[in-house]
Amino acid sequence: xxxxxxxxxxxxxxxxxxxxxxxxxxxxxxxxxxxxxxxxxxxxxxxxxxxxxxxxxxxxxxxxxxxxxxxxxxxxxxxxxxxxxxxxxxxxxxxxxxxxxxxxxxxxxxxxxxxxxxxxxxxxxxx
Numbered sequence: 001x002x003x004x005x006x007x008x009x010x011x012x013x014x015x016x017x018x019x020x021x022x023x024x025x026x027x028x029x030x031x032x033x034x035x036x037x038x039x040x041x042x043x044x045x046x047x048x049x050x051x052x053x054x055x056x057x058x059x060x061x062x063x064x065x066x067x068x069x070x071x072x073x074x075x076x077x078x079x080x081x082x083x084x085x086x087x088x089x090x091x092x093x094x095x096x097x098x099x100x101x102x103x104x105x106x107x108x109x110x111x112x113x114x115x116x117x118x119x120x121x122x123x124x125x126x127x
Contacts, residue, residue, distance in 0.1 A: 003120050006047040007031045008038040008064060009082070010056055014105070018051060018082070021109055022116070035059025039067055042074065048120055049078040054085050054094070062097060069098035078119040082107065 005022050009015045010033045022029050030045065032038035035056050042050070050068065054061035061081060068074045080101040081094040094102045100122075101115050 002026055002028045003049065004028045004030065004045065004047040005116070006038060006041055006050045008033075008035065008050060008052045008056065008061065010034070010053065014053075018112075021113060022051075025113060025117070027116075033057070035061065035064040038064050042068065042077070046074065047077060049080065049116060051080050051082045051116075052099075054081060054083040054090070062093065065094070065097045065099055078122070080115065080119065082112070 005027045007015055007018050007029060009018065009031070015031055019029050019031065030041055030047065032041050036059050038050070038052070052061045052064060061083065065079055065081070068077055068079060079099045080103060081099045082103050082105065084105045086104045091102045100119055103112060103115065
């Protein structure tokens with residue numbers, strides 16, 4: 001069974017690049033451009049991992065992460081913030097909200113793939 005990844009990002013160029021990388025690794029990919037849309041997709045098709053931008057139209061990535069973590073049904077969903085926000089305070093906030101990783105843009109493709117694989121492997125071991 002292929003792993004499901006949800007990309008929550010509003011920049012089409014970034015979405016295309018990440019989608020390509022993830023599909024090359026054999027993952028099924030869904031995309032949401034807004035936080036509200038991401039929560040709808042999560043409720044109907046629980047992904048294994050969410051790649052989440054912070055700066056989104058409407059509901060922020062912070063709010064999306066918090067909503068995911070407040071729902072016990074999604075406790076095994078891995079969350080990776082993938083954002084241009086690089087301040088230490090932002091990184092600390094993201095991890096405090098329950099993200100499993102925080103990666104800043106521009107990102108290294110190999111590092112992103114390695115982090116996603118490691119988190120999905122952790123998810124298999126937790127199941």
